[in-house]
Each structure stands twice: as structure tokens, then as C-alpha cells.
Amino acid sequence: xxxxxxxxxxxxxxxxxxxxxxxxxxxxxxxxxxxxxxxxxxxxxxxxxxxxxxxxxxxxxxxxxxxxxxxxxxxxxxxxxxxxxxxxxxxxxxxxxxxxxxxxxxxxxxxx
Amino acid sequence: xxxxxxxxxxxxxxxxxxxxxxxxxxxxxxxxxxxxxxxxxxxxxxxxxxxxxxxxxxxxxxxxxxxxxxxxxxxxxxxxxxxxxxxxxxxxxxxxxxxxxxxxxxxxxxxxxx
Numbered sequence: 001x002x003x004x005x006x007x008x009x010x011x012x013x014x015x016x017x018x019x020x021x022x023x024x025x026x027x028x029x030x031x032x033x034x035x036x037x038x039x040x041x042x043x044x045x046x047x048x049x050x051x052x053x054x055x056x057x058x059x060x061x062x063x064x065x066x067x068x069x070x071x072x073x074x075x076x077x078x079x080x081x082x083x084x085x086x087x088x089x090x091x092x093x094x095x096x097x098x099x100x101x102x103x104x105x106x107x108x109x110x111x112x
Numbered sequence: 113x114x115x116x117x118x119x120x121x122x123x124x125x126x127x128x129x130x131x132x133x134x135x136x137x138x139x140x141x142x143x144x145x146x147x148x149x150x151x152x153x154x155x156x157x158x159x160x161x162x163x164x165x166x167x168x169x170x171x172x173x174x175x176x177x178x179x180x181x182x183x184x185x186x187x188x189x190x191x192x193x194x195x196x197x198x199x200x201x202x203x204x205x206x207x208x209x210x211x212x213x214x215x216x217x218x219x220x221x222x223x224x225x226x
Contacts, residue, residue: 034215043116043202044217090155098145098206098215099168102155 002027004093006103014111019063019078021106023091026072031093033074034100035065038088047089050074061085086110114139116218118203124224130191133221137184137205144186145215146178149200158201161186162208190223198225 007022025031032051036044048059055067065076074091091103117136125131137144145160145168157170161180178188184205190197200220206213 036217041222043118043219044204046214046216049214092155098143098160098162098204098213099157099170100145100147100155100204100215101157104154 002031002093002101004091004101004103006089006091006106008106009104010107010109012109012111013081015083016080019076019081019085019108021076021089021091021108023065023074023076023103024072025074025091025093027093033065033067034092035059035063035074035076036090036092038090038105040087044090047076081108081110083110083112116203116205116216118201118218118221120221121219122222122224124226125193127193127195127225129193130189131193131223132187132189133201133203133223135186135188135203135205135218137186137203138216141205141207141216142184143206143208143213144180144184145204145206146186146188147202147204147217148172149202149220150196150198155202158188193225195225197223199223 003026005024034049035047048057050067058064063078088105088107090105092100094100119134143162146158149155160168164180175191180186202220204215204217206215
């Protein structure tokens, strides 16, 4: 069965530091993968999506993620954190019929 | 282009009542899915509709139901509300049936059961 694991429920970085949020998936079939961000009291906003066209996916707000099949990983990175990046981030995967399986989320804290 | 619109945004219901939540997908999108988000269980898939047909259903009791209309708008209903049904209910839409279609979410409906 498809599952998505996010390592670390909280990640703290300083403003300007590298952001690395980890996501691993399990599936016998190449999945399609997403990263979403959720700000307080809001819905989910799509950051980026893996479509198998390229292993390095660039998203909005300077985020990118690299699909590594050998490691079954899809980690999210941003070279330099900004205060406005503080939010909860969800990795999600699916194999069809729009049914997404979500990770448990990682709350990103950015300190000045 | 308007995004996924959900109404109402906030509501409070009493245990035992029922509730209906509404979702208008992005124009042209024919697939609508619903998710429940709670602090304890996280984000869980409820069901998905395409062309008025339910194609997939999550592991929720029969008190949770939904439907889709010919204009792709969707509603979900929860009957005999329980305290544990308090959650953020998110609606999502995508263009069609393909697995690579991007799924866009609405702002959600916050349901509090007292």
C-alpha cells in the first residue's frame, strides 16, 4: 500500500539558512508526489509536483524537491529561509483516482 | 480564475445533528475529492467524485456521504454528528481522471461539534 513518511514533526531554522524537509514514500509503482504548504487557518497550497518528467522539480517561493528512486525520497529544500516560510508542510503521494496519501506534516519554524 | 470554493467556512453543530458542506471546483475541473483534517489523524481521504460518480472511498463510516452534481459542484453530508467529527474538511478538484493531474485544494470548512 502507498504510504508517505515525513521525518521530523518540527524543523527549526534561522532566517537565511537552508531548509530541508524530508519525505520518503513506499510504493511498488512509480508514484506521483506533491508538496503542499498550509498556513494557519488556511487550506493547502500546492508548492510543487513530481510528474516523472524531471527528477528535480522547481516550485513556487524558491522551493524545489528532488525525486530519488533509489532512496524512495522526495525531500523539499530551499536555499535561504524567509520568515514568511513558517508554516506546516505536507508531502503527499498517490497512484490514481485523485486519492492522495499524506504524510503527518512538518512544521517549519523560522527564527530571526 | 477562481479557485476551489467551499462554504460555509465555519460552522458549529450539536452532537446528533447533520451537516452539509458545499464545494465548487475550479472551472472546468470534473474531479472533486474530500479530505478530513484533524490534529490526531492528520489528513485523511474521504471520497472522490468524477462525472457524478463516486470512484473511490476512504475508510469512514456510512454517516459520511457525498454527491456531485452535473455542474461538477459537490456536497458532503455527515449525519448523526459526533464530537470526533470536529475537523477541517477540505475539498479538492482536478481537471480530469488522470493520475498526473494536479490537485488543488480549497480553504476548507471548519466544523465544530459541541
